[in-house]
Amino acid sequence: MGQAESHRRAGTAPQNSHGVRSRGGLALLPEELLVLILSWVPGRILATRGRLVCRHWRDLIDSPLPWKLQAERDPSKLEGLRSALEAARRCPRLEWARVGALQPFARNLIKNPRGEDQFLHWxxxxxxxxxxxxxxxxxxxxxxxxxxxxxxxxxxxxxxxxxxxxxxxxxxxxxxxxxxxxxxxxxxxxxxxxxxxxxxxxxxxxxxxxxxxxxxxxxxxxxxxxxxxxxxxxxxxxxxxxxxxxxxxxxxxxxx
CATH class of the missing domain: 2.60.120.260 (Galactose-binding domain-like)
Structure with a gap:
């Protein structure tokens, strides 16, 4: 109880078991605005850390919503998004956080494709x-x-x-x-x-x-x-x- 009270006095949110700050005042935001904010977080951080904050964040990050917003701001990701949406239609078990972070569609899967790093990865x-x-x-x-x-x-x-x-x-x-x-x-x-x-x-x-x-x-x-x-x-x-x-x-x- 004393620790929770000290957090309130300091104006900071308590940490969960993973050491990640809880969402605090963000819980008061409309969901559309929260999704918009989350969409500005880099994909790998969103998938590996954002999902640990709380169940609500996890559910949003596991949905296509933030990933669609990211792709709409970056034309190079649009083709990958179209493939991901088609995959979601055909395969219901698609994990949006995994797909959004790793971007397996319409991305060159060959590493060092032009030999700019000599023979690295070959x-x-x-x-x-x-x-x-x-x-x-x-x-x-x-x-x-x-x-x-x-x-x-x-x-x-x-x-x-x-x-x-x-x-x-x-x-x-x-x-x-x-x-x-x-x-x-x-x-x-x-x-x-x-x-x-x-x-x-x-x-x-x-x-x-x-x-x-x-x-x-x-x-x-x-x-x-x-x-x-x-x-x-x-x-x-x-x-x-x-x-x-x-x-x-x-x-x-x-x-x-």
Whole structure:
């Protein structure tokens, strides 16, 4: 009782068991105004801390209301919002706080897609049995679709479209051969559920413009949990592979 009285005299709200201040005077606000205020909180903080304040805040954050307001202020989030709304229509168990914080829709799930941080997030190697020529190099990234914000019911039942894209071109000093290997994997990371492989694209000319390799996975079946994105290049002879790769992309979308 003395502690509660000291909080009132100090003009501060008591803390809950998680050390988060309770909503205090915000309880007096109309719900529309409270939702507007919450929508200005960064998504991850809203989902991980805001939900702990009280049941009322949790219920609001678990609804689409604050996330719609955030997307309406940021045009880059509108396409993701449309996919999320369609997912909510098809899969009633959508967790808005999770989707709002992680934004799995219409966001590039490949990390370091342009190599601006050198090989960060990529596995790099040579040969490995996929050899296309005398001198082969490969780069690989494994995408955990559930960790990125999707969920099992959605992947198994709705099977959203998965868009794959990459741009490649030759180095100024030589040509090359380029292939893109994409596999959708089950939870064991080994069982292949669907795959896409480009035909070997060869460019003997020097310094040719970038060209695109792309594919869309649709109706790929249940069980997908991972996506393996791998590109392989080779340069016959003893010279090292010379290719420019950029803007590796994996996008997940749902349309009505």
């Amino acid at each position: 596995q790099v190697g040579h040969g490995d049995g996929w050899c296309l020529g005398d001198n082969t190099c490969w780069m690989l990234q494994l995408v955990d679709l559930v960790k990125e914000g999707l969920w099992e019911d959605l992947l198994d039942t709705c099977q959203p479209d998965i868009f794959i894209s990459e741009w490649w071109g030759t180095h100024e000093n030589c040509g090359c051969t380029y292939n893109l290997y994409i596999t959708l994997l089950a939870g064991d990371k080994n069982s292949v559920i669907a795959r896409f492989v480009t035909e070997a694209d060869s460019a003997e000319e020097w310094d040719i413009p970038f060209q695109q390799a792309s594919h869309v996975f649709r109706e790929y079946g249940p069980g997908v949990r991972y996506l393996r994105f791998q590109h392989i290049g080779s340069r016959p002879g003893e010279q090292r592979t010379e290719a420019h790769l950029t803007n590796s992309t994996v996008l997940v979308k749902l349309s009505g």
